[in-house]
Amino acid sequence: MAVDHAAAEVDHLAAERAAARFDVEAMKIAWAGSRHAVDVADRMARLVASDPVFRKDNRTMLSRKDLFKDTLRKAAHAWKRIVELRLTEEEASLLRQYVDQPGYVDLHWGMFVPAIKGQGTEEQQKKWLPLAYKFQIIGCYAQTELGHGSNVQGLETTATFDPMTDEFVIHSPTLTSSKWWPGGLGKASTHAVVYARLITEGKDYGIHGFIVQLRSLEDHSPLPGVTLGDIGGKFGSGAYNSMDNGVLRFDHVRIPRDQMLMRLSQVTREGKYVQSDVPKQLLYGTMVYVRQSIVADASKALSRAVCIAVRYSAIRKQFGSQDGGPETQVLNYRTQQSRLFPLLASAYAFRFVGDWLNWLYTDVTQKLEVKDYSTLQEAHACTAGLKAVTTSATADAIEECRKLCGGHGYLNSSGLPELFAVYVPACTYEGDNVVLLLQVARILMKTVSQLTSGKQPVGTMAYMGKVQHLMQSKCAVKTEAFEARALRMAVNCAQNIGQASNQEEGFYERSPDLLEAAVAHIQLIIVTKFIEKVHQDIPGHGVKEQLQNLCNVYALYTLHKHLGDFLATGSLTPKQGALANEQLGKLYAQVRPNAVALVDAFNYTDHYLGSVLGRYDGNVYPALYEEAWKDPLNETVVPEGYHEYLRPLLKQQLKLSRL
Numbered sequence: 001m002a003v004d005h006a007a008a009e010v011d012h013l014a015a016e017r018a019a020a021r022f023d024v025e026a027m028k029i030a031w032a033g034s035r036h037a038v039d040v041a042d043r044m045a046r047l048v049a050s051d052p053v054f055r056k057d058n059r060t061m062l063s064r065k066d067l068f069k070d071t072l073r074k075a076a077h078a079w080k081r082i083v084e085l086r087l088t089e090e091e092a093s094l095l096r097q098y099v100d101q102p103g104y105v106d107l108h109w110g111m112f113v114p115a116i117k118g119q120g121t122e123e124q125q126k127k128w129l130p131l132a133y134k135f136q137i138i139g140c141y142a143q144t145e146l147g148h149g150s151n152v153q154g155l156e157t158t159a160t161f162d163p164m165t166d167e168f169v170i171h172s173p174t175l176t177s178s179k180w181w182p183g184g185l186g187k188a189s190t191h192a193v194v195y196a197r198l199i200t201e202g203k204d205y206g207i208h209g210f211i212v213q214l215r216s217l218e219d220h221s222p223l224p225g226v227t228l229g230d231i232g233g234k235f236g237s238g239a240y241n242s243m244d245n246g247v248l249r250f251d252h253v254r255i256p257r258d259q260m261l262m263r264l265s266q267v268t269r270e271g272k273y274v275q276s277d278v279p280k281q282l283l284y285g286t287m288v289y290v291r292q293s294i295v296a297d298a299s300k301a302l303s304r305a306v307c308i309a310v311r312y313s314a315i316r317k318q319f320g321s322q323d324g325g326p327e328t329q330v331l332n333y334r335t336q337q338s339r340l341f342p343l344l345a346s347a348y349a350f351r352f353v354g355d356w357l358n359w360l361y362t363d364v365t366q367k368l369e370v371k372d373y374s375t376l377q378e379a380h381a382c383t384a385g386l387k388a389v390t391t392s393a394t395a396d397a398i399e400e401c402r403k404l405c406g407g408h409g410y411l412n413s414s415g416l417p418e419l420f421a422v423y424v425p426a427c428t429y430e431g432d433n434v435v436l437l438l439q440v441a442r443i444l445m446k447t448v449s450q451l452t453s454g455k456q457p458v459g460t461m462a463y464m465g466k467v468q469h470l471m472q473s474k475c476a477v478k479t480e481a482f483e484a485r486a487l488r489m490a491v492n493c494a495q496n497i498g499q500a501s502n503q504e505e506g507f508y509e510r511s512p513d514l515l516e517a518a519v520a521h522i523q524l525i526i527v528t529k530f531i532e533k534v535h536q537d538i539p540g541h542g543v544k545e546q547l548q549n550l551c552n553v554y555a556l557y558t559l560h561k562h563l564g565d566f567l568a569t570g571s572l573t574p575k576q577g578a579l580a581n582e583q584l585g586k587l588y589a590q591v592r593p594n595a596v597a598l599v600d601a602f603n604y605t606d607h608y609l610g611s612v613l614g615r616y617d618g619n620v621y622p623a624l625y626e627e628a629w630k631d632p633l634n635e636t637v638v639p640e641g642y643h644e645y646l647r648p649l650l651k652q653q654l655k656l657s658r659l
């Protein structure tokens, strides 16, 4: 009986795939970016999936200690394979992605190395990077403290220059100055880039980066004056608990002067502070780099959740048969489609805007090399804003996918609880999303204030230059409605701020509206980049049409969700809003036959998906059934604790009932 049922489900996905109206292999290329990218990703995904060390199906059942040891083992094994197979950086990064377990290597490669590259002098890079590249040292990024994270200028750790010994003295003067949160710090790192207030000649010059050794390279014990450990268990089972986020205190720890990262400013042998001719915001460069990579990661996490929910929705049937005929696949319910397809469209939207952001970041970096700082503000606004909007949307979407999978979505074996738990801190780390959106809002306000002086906005703000037209027109074209909404919201905020007694007070009072204006501006960027993508030459039967549909779904869904903004700013009429919603329903009907193939195009292995509900073969029920028996609770038929707690209780009740 069970076998027959399973076969029917498998056929179901095959039928879905056969119904697709486009070339899935070509869509894989559009998603990955090139044939080469598909091939490398495929090879790395299979390499990981076939290696028993990278097993992860038991992860949520491991104790914290076992999970951490498992992470160390996987990281060491991954490194061994990278070296043995002489993998390129591209291959190694993909291998890391498919291992799919947060660990100290992320901060080592993702922040420690980039901090030295971005803020170290050539000499410092020559000294430290080879050690880091060969893993002769392990580094982390120690910025956040117990008392301050968002407000970087409020950090309290001090680095006081001692001209007598040509050293900096690193110290944690208060409890709240303890470094708190850095990943990899708790147990793995030997070194850190530590952010501290530089004090020389009695003057505080604010926050600067320093390379500090924390643990012995002989036996890993903390160096004198260094107190450190893990900050404790985090949200969910498995998930981010594989990471050793740490606490660190310094008691007058001395480091040589040349371990201050000196590309942006220097302290001379005599203790004189010298500022280079580069903008001091480059101190935040590592965060900009990671924020752009977090946008690319949003599309990965979102596409995984959507892949699980779409495949399962094609398998799952409820209701619909009064006469013994077939029941309805839940994917056919209009409500399921209206909740799920916008998320599918968002996964594609975030993928393409992530690619564009990566291009922008590379372009800005090349400009910085020739001392052209003109696009620094654009890079900051786009990375901060896109990081905030895409991570918030993705976290919400993963939870929505869990609900879309009904009760089974709540099981660890669905993969969704762990995906949510591991993903949700992305809304906080690398800049709290609200704090980042307020940065975007500040830049928007600056741009609006410059419009009257005739300064033409550039890059993603260029549309604001069409202020005369956009403030007056009724918008027939979709992008124009998005432009008008964003500009009018920004201008409204600027006008309201202008009425306050001072700018800062006005900004503070209007900050909830400013957040919404920032979101409107960022959503315009996402829609614009999706439209630009579908205007490109995209090969493959039906691929362009599918992307065009998804682009329309993303734009119209965003419009529908934020209709209040569009109406309040007069960017659309209520009639246009109603028509957009009508149109959306029609688009869902076009997505429906292609939904399973559209998630197949992500090309994820079952290992990477880590979900019994999202299996490629659709064999969900036998897998769910089998998975349950693997739980440690089922190792014995009678549970541990029976003799201590259940039996006496039951006996007591028996005695009482006999009385």
Ligand SMILES: CCCCCCCC/C=C\CCCCCCCCCCCCCC(=O)SCCNC(=O)CCNC(=O)[C@H](O)C(C)(C)COP(=O)(O)OP(=O)(O)OC[C@H]1O[C@@H](n2cnc3c(N)ncnc32)[C@H](O)[C@@H]1OP(=O)(O)O
Binding pocket: 082, 087, 088, 089, 092, 093, 096, 105, 106, 107, 109, 110, 111, 141, 143, 144, 149, 150, 151, 152, 153, 183, 281, 282, 284, 285, 287, 288, 290, 293, 376, 377, 380, 428, 429, 430, 431, 432, 435, 439, 443
């Ligand atoms: C063969 C090779 C083998 C290779 C093997 C490879 C293997 C691969 C393995 C692994 C790779 C994995 C890679 C994984 C990636 C990494 C994963 C990371 C996981 C996440 C970890 C999380 C880490 C953290 O959280 S670190 C801490 C982050 N903290 C924050 O984000 C703090 C947020 N706060 C701030 O950024 C700031 O305080 C602020 C911006 C909110 C305010 O700063 P402020 O007070 O100094 O500034 P103002 O508001 O006054 O602004 C002044 C001025 O500056 C401008 N500004 C501000 N920020 C920036 C910026 N970033 N860039 C440019 N400009 C900036 C601002 O606009 C103002 O401008 P004005 O013109 O108005 O003056």
Ligand SMILES: Cc1cc2nc3c(=O)[nH]c(=O)nc-3n(C[C@H](O)[C@H](O)[C@H](O)COP(=O)(O)OP(=O)(O)OC[C@H]3O[C@@H](n4cnc5c(N)ncnc54)[C@H](O)[C@@H]3O)c2cc1C
Binding pocket: 107, 141, 142, 143, 144, 147, 148, 149, 150, 151, 180, 181, 182, 183, 240, 245, 425, 428, 429, 430, 431, 432, 433, 434, 435, 438
């Ligand atoms: C899993 C994880 C990993 C991390 N890894 C690292 C790491 O490797 N290295 C490192 O240095 N740090 C790390 N962090 C720290 C992280 O960067 C900070 O937690 C983050 O920047 C947020 O800062 P906060 O904790 O100070 O939040 P807070 O700023 O205290 O936020 C609390 C609340 O206050 C609000 N708020 C704050 N300021 C404002 C404002 N100006 N206006 C309006 N609202 C405001 C926020 O929106 C939020 O709702 C990590 C954090 C996590 C969760």
